[in-house]
Amino acid sequence: MDIDIVKIANSGQCFRMNPIKGREEVCTLVAFGEYLEIEKTDTGYQFSCSEEEWERLWKVYFDCSTDYEGLGHLIEEGDKYLQSALVHGKGIRILRQELFETIISFIISQQNNIPRIKKSVETLCTKYGEKRQNFRKEVYFTFPEPMSLAQAGTEALRDCGLGYRSRYIHETSRMIAEGEVKLSALQQMEYQSAKKELLKLPGVGIKVAECIALFGLHHVDAFPIDTHIDAVLKEYYPQGFPFKKYEGYAGILQQYMFYYDLMY
DNA sequence: GGACAGGGTTACG
DNA sequence: CGTAACCCTGTC
Numbered sequence: 001m002d003i004d005i006v007k008i009a010n011s012g013q014c015f016r017m018n019p020i021k022g023r024e025e026v027c028t029l030v031a032f033g034e035y036l037e038i039e040k041t042d043t044g045y046q047f048s049c050s051e052e053e054w055e056r057l058w059k060v061y062f063d064c065s066t067d068y069e070g071l072g073h074l075i076e077e078g079d080k081y082l083q084s085a086l087v088h089g090k091g092i093r094i095l096r097q098e099l100f101e102t103i104i105s106f107i108i109s110q111q112n113n114i115p116r117i118k119k120s121v122e123t124l125c126t127k128y129g130e131k132r133q134n135f136r137k138e139v140y141f142t143f144p145e146p147m148s149l150a151q152a153g154t155e156a157l158r159d160c161g162l163g164y165r166s167r168y169i170h171e172t173s174r175m176i177a178e179g180e181v182k183l184s185a186l187q188q189m190e191y192q193s194a195k196k197e198l199l200k201l202p203g204v205g206i207k208v209a210e211c212i213a214l215f216g217l218h219h220v221d222a223f224p225i226d227t228h229i230d231a232v233l234k235e236y237y238p239q240g241f242p243f244k245k246y247e248g249y250a251g252i253l254q255q256y257m258f259y260y261d262l263m264y
Numbered sequence: 265g266g267a268c269a270g271g272g273t274t275a276c277g
Numbered sequence: 278c279g280t281a282a283c284c285c286t287g288t289c
Binding site: 012106107109110111112113114116117164165168202203204205206207208211224225226227228229258262 | 270272274
């Protein structure tokens with residue numbers, strides 16, 4: 001299977017997947033309340049979970065049913081930029097992340113940098129998540145429930161380094177906890193309806209809504225345009241990006257472009 | 265030490 | 278529709 005854990009961890013789509021300090025070939029990850037370690041071996045990857053858990057959770061999480069290797073054949077002959085981005089990003093996949101975590105994480109991401117986003121997310125988990133132990137009895141924290149964040153005061157949230165975003169986090173969590181915006185309904189919607197619904201949440205604008213649609217709802221047509229991608233589009237696609245041509249997977253391409261621009 | 269920027273959104277003219 | 282303000286930490 002075409003998967004590169006380190007690239008995914010550095011691709012900016014998730015904020016709780018990190019290499020262990022001093023053992024950079026091992027990544028840790030918390031999702032669905034579970035803790036996972038992934039170690040790079042000579043032949044591939046070794047996952048710390050049981051076969052049953054892999055089948056139930058992680059196979060889906062890593063989007064194993066999608067063929068990413070075939071993407072290269074779909075790129076236009078003359079599009080050297082995308083061809084290069086795909087080569088350098090080989091192994092990147094669009095994770096199927098939990099919806100609430102994705103919503104909160106990408107509200108935090110606005111006007112922010114990745115190390116600080118990660119720090120804020122981790123602090124939120126430590127203060128409002130559930131405390132658990134991994135297989136070697138080390139403590140980890142799950143991502144908080146909507147209700148927990150809704151009940152946290154704006155001032156307490158501010159202590160997580162969220163700044164002006166704490167008001168957004170509080171209000172968005174409240175709306176979700178009270179069912180004003182229903183996560184289950186969002187998961188049933190088409191891309192455009194879901195996007196419109198997400199825009200009701202305070203702190204969610206067009207860019208963040210598209211990130212949530214792509215990473216939390218797996219709408220691979222969503223194409224978030226941030227400052228990086230905006231610069232790329234202006235430089236390499238002055239005539240406009242061929243969205244029509246890449247309909248049905250443009251969002252995946254966006255992730256390769258983002259990684260390529262970030263790393264090279 | 266101060267200035268600046270970092271995956272935007274909102275609230276005003 | 279363009280533009281300033283929003284908050285804060287790391288970096289130069």
